[in-house]
Amino acid sequence: MRKYLLRSTALGYLLIILIGPLAMMIWRTLGDLDGAWAAITSHNTLLAFKLTLYVTAIAVPINTVFGVICGLVIVRSTFPGRGILNAFVDLPLALSPVIVGLSLVVLYGANGWFGFFGDHGIRILYAVPAIVLATVFVSLPFVAREVVPTLREIGDEQEQAARTLGASGWQTFWKITLPSIRWAVVYGVVLTAARCIGEFGAVLVVSGNVEGKTQTATLRVDDAYQFAYGNYAPAYGIALVLAAMAVLVLVAMTLVKPREEAA
């Protein structure tokens, strides 16, 4: 009896918050499939998706390299201020994306500390560089956070053994350390990619949101809803494409997670 009560509470909650609304959005998109499809395949929507993928393709490698090195520094080295570093890496998770955007606007704005870029004709704000900076900021912690516990768990005995046998630091990293944390890295990369594709608040502030130029896929959804004039199929349709990408991410996560735990 108690078992069924708990089960129906959990499933009922998921139905109200998650599954029901999601099913309804799919239903509404199917209700005007032609309208949704026209919106998805329109020139500016395709450009928006292209920009999102472009920014993701830049931000993910940057944060992967940073995340792995940062994880190594946190776990394998001792220096004063390591605790502060550890806390600092998590900061983007707790910060409102709007604040991330505003701080970039202040830093790179005409009167900002880095305003000199604009004086030399290098456009950062309201252009692709600012979108990349905002995306790198918000997706920064994911690889590091996955790598840190795995590095702690595997310990450094194998690395020390390699060192005693004469391997250089570089060789030890490529032959011992990286292979043993690879699934954690892959999992972190998947999470980073999801965050990059889904970023909205920070990009909204720094991008200028110009259709076909600085409008990412999530901004496109926002636009399609705001200018829907009662016809919401375009917004639902574009949102559904993003949701499908999220489901792909989810599938990748479930495929990678067991291996990570086994490693």
Add this chain to the structure above:
Amino acid sequence: MEGAGAALSIGFVITFLSVVVALPIAALVWFSAGSGFDAFWTVVSSPQAVAALKLSLVMSALAALTNAVLGTITAWVLVRDDFRGKSAVNAIIDLPFALPTIVAGLVLIALYGVQTPLQLDLGFVHFQATITFSRWAIYFALLFVTLPFVVRTVQPVLIELDTEMEEAARSLGAGEFTVFRRVVLPNILPGILSGLTMAFARAVGEVGSVILITGNLPYKTELASTFILQRIDGDPHGAAAVSVVLLTISFAVLLTVGAFRRHATRHERA
């Protein structure tokens, strides 16, 4: 890690974090300080800003607490219960993490928006389950985006937890509630608390999921994040002032999460 490689790595990590994260935040704080404390205080203590900050904190706390209770139940069901489709339910829990927040907002509008199919017309009275432009919209959106946190911090602890302890308590005559309160809860409490604080931190800054569904009505559904957003173009100093307050709250929450996590790991080692 030692020698030149270690020094180089440490240098790289610190430089990268400084340029990407620390400098923008320092610039924001500097910008806010530039207008003087009086100007800062005038904005921050204005009734509209106070209302927005208060609403953000209260709604985030409500959503985090709700998910602490329902997330713990969900984790329990996923670990101890067995039914068809359980692995699918387990996978879908992570969806709010993977789904763009603007899509999350739209998903809720699809079911609970003005065109909701959840209507009941009794002739003399008309029920409609619409939440848009109300505080319910904020509550639902924050519940959606913070759903996985507590589930994912409690679930691994429950998996590790030996049922023998509970059986021993039961054989000694403890009732189900006592077993939960005295045996299970002390074990999963650090997980619940760290999930709860992370959910709270996430909810306080939330933008994407609330921007379309709440309508940003001042004093009613305007949150701190949307307050900032609306002022960035016209009143950047006002936006920066409220940002600094929100930033301070985020730092405090982050330190709390760190403390919980340290406590949890110390607990493990003991």
